[in-house]
Amino acid sequence: MSPDSGSTARVAGRETAAVLRRHRRAVGSLLAWSVPEAAPAMLTGFVVARAVDDGFLADRPWTGTAWLALLVAAAVLGAWGARNTHRAVAGVVEPFRDDLTRRVVAAGVTTAARHAGTPATDGAVARLTNQVEGVRDSFAGLILVSRGFVVTVLAALLGTASLAPSLLLLVAPPLLGSIVMFSVALRRGVRRQRDFLYAGEQLADRTAAVTAAARDVAACRATERAARYADEAITAQARAERALARLAAVRSLTVAVGGWLPLLAVLAGANWVTGRGLSTGALIGVLTYLAQVVVPTLDMFVQTVGSAGLRFVITLDRLVRRIGQRATVAADPGPSARRPAGSRLELRGVTFRYGAAARPVLHDFDLTVYGYDHLAVVGPSGVGKSTLAGLLCGTIRPDDGEVLLGGVPIEELEPAARARHRVLIPQEAYIFPGSVADNLRYLNPGAGEQDLLAAVDVLGAGALLERLGGLGGEVRPRELSAGERQLLTLVRAYVAPAPVAVLDEATCHLDPAAEERVERAFAARGALVVIAHRISSAMRSRRVLLLDGDRAMLGDHRSLQAASARYREMTGYWTAASEPAGAPGPVDGVDPAVRADLRRDAGQPVAHRTG
Incomplete structure (x- = not known):
């Protein structure tokens, strides 16, 4: 019997919570860098309001321009914060993917050993190649988007409260209602995503079986039967994909209720609020918060969670159940754990x-x-x-x-x-996108710059480091040769304390x-x-x-x-x-x-x- 939606979500939630606890330092860094990243969202409406009221409507255009120039500084600050949040995400996602890969491979080898002589199915290969990478990509997207949604929307609501507290009654209830509606729809979406994933595995297994038996099929004149066998899986996958696509309508409705409805409500009540002392600039500032911050952020959130989030929950649940153990990095040893005496x-x-x-x-x-x-x-x-x-x-x-x-x-x-x-x-050298320093510190996060530079010098990687732009240079693995990837990995191992x-x-x-x-x-x-x-x-x-x-x-x-x-x-x-x-x-x-x-x-x- 397949697990229900609630059980599936609990498994994914438990695994995610364990990963985040394990990498508290990276999570703390991620939250810290979210503050400067949220600067544009926090200041946008407020700056527009001041530029209109104190500048352009007061016949002081240079004052208004000066206020708007503040947005440029906020954008630079936000870009700096966003750059560093991506680095912090790598500190959580990459170790999680590595550990999950090890567990999937170990489970596959164990299964093959227990059933010697039985060929492995392509479903096992799909778990390693497609599903592990899918979990990794989805997890990274969820961390970035969910964190950005919470921080950005809170910043917009605080900005709205600073301009017109009374308008929160028109903005907050529809926004909260849309989130509740979306959460309810996700429960049904979990089941549909699970059906789609199962159909994909079944299609891979049936296609591989038909291909492997091609000679027998031809010899027995069973072409039509083999075609029906494969076509059943193709039809099931198409049906599951259509059902999943219908969730797009719910995502659009969520954005309409939580983003566009408050915007229309504020526009409809513009005469009423301005007649009670709200300035024109403050009204425009609130509308800016809604149109430029809340609507696009909510849209990105529901699109990502409604697609990547569902894939993450279902795929991680299936992987954990298949490998029979929690897909998390083991905790640090306690004081009673045995420790080796020496390195022999x-x-x-x-x-x-x-x-x-x-x-x-x-x-x-x-x-x-x-x-x-x-x-x-x-x-x-x-x-x-x-x-x-x-x-x-x-x-x-x-x-x-x-x-x-x-x-x-x-x-x-x-x-x-x-x-x-x-x-x-x-x-096979494993190098991930990010800075050179992050790659070299992968096995020793506490290594200082002098340690990294010393290892680079000892192993003769100075020319490569210079070409990449130093320790702060960005690494793009696909642009490196096989020898360059190996050299970076060797420097990383040299820096390790082992x-x-x-x-x-x-x-x-x-x-x-x-x-x-x-x-x-x-x-x-x-x-x-x-x-x-x-x-x-x-x-x-x-x-x-x-x-x-x-x-x-x-x-x-x-x-x-x-x-x-x-x-x-x-x-x-x-x-x-x-x-x-x-x-x-x-x-x-x-x-x-x-x-x-x-x-x-x-x-x-x-x-x-x-x-």
Whole structure:
């Protein structure tokens, strides 16, 4: 049985409240910057009233012009506040999206492991790609618009009260009534939005099933039956979308009642109020508040909440129910929570497999990474190097054995405690829109400018920082190359307080010289584990771990060359000749082999995909 509208709203409300509590600092910053942002709304009507009464109607045009010039200053102040409110919103929304993504992925992997051999549905993919991003975008829009609506409308009502308190009786009741009417309509809208979302998932699953069975459909001459099967989902989605579109009429009615009706009421009573001492300027000021502030703000609010708000409530509710846990960032550990003693990472008797019937990726595996260790992990593609990185960092749990961080089982540590002691930098660098400083402080919000600049200098990112306009420059991820995104992510990880860094192909888009500089900097900073994609990474590390199927060998570059035929074979294809100084790294993750006779030898691979 599907949840009712009230239950759906409660789930979304509970999750939202938890996120806002978790990020109280960002919420406080958001509210603080809302004050200067609301300056134009607060002053618009009042300034117009003074300009009319004290200036133009008093035959003092320069006085009126001076009053209107104050609006320009208010607009500049409001723009400054709006710029900073967007930054504060990112401090709430981005961690929420990251945590929700981790939980959805974990739930999907767990489901796949429990049902080995059963293909995943496209509905699961839709949850990760469409629904998580939809929640993130909707959440950001709701925070901005809802906060703006409350602050701006309150400012307009206070301005109206300062000019003509009696007119609040014509303005406030219709506005409050429209909000109540809209709230009642939203309850029905929740059900319609839920039906639309379900229809979309069903359409994705049915379309994928028909496509996958295309040969069987053709062989059995079941084309019409398959078409009806898919058409039922298409019809259901179209019906749900039409029902959802009808809510637009309610949104228009809300704006008419709450915005335009008070405006008409004030115009209709203009003679009455001016005959009782209200000045012409004050009347025009009140009309300005209504037409220029209340109506557009109310319209934006109902449009956003009526569309993005419904999508947020329904999608978040479905995601939370599917993953079976609250989609919030874990709270900080209390005083009784266990804390690691040091930064040593240990794997003891670890066995891990993807699915109960799958061959183990690691079996009864032991490894210790000491403080200030420098370990390179090498091996053929698919052997489990990235899996080992996930186990070391606690993002993957072993089937058997235990992973210890500072002598404490890593699953007993709160996420915040793990984050303080180890940082994982994956190949796909995540950079969000915002300032350079905000991106670099993502893992260490308390880092000062000198800390950021020092990290930039150590990792050789000075030219990139200058091109982006310094720490205050705006970052547009789509305009950055893959190497530039990786470099920013590496600086962010270097600034993080964690003494252990795990680089999982995190430098594959950097040239060899830049990669060497990064690895040496992290090795001097603390413990470093590198999933190597160039032989030079293994040559400059203190220890090298070779993974080869269910076998593993630990040594250094010279000892492994002497003891391991597999390592000698790898270094034969994977030589320094393929990585000239200053040359760009393999942007597609494929290292070209350098032997000239490979074209004539069909039994040899011509390329090796790293990772």
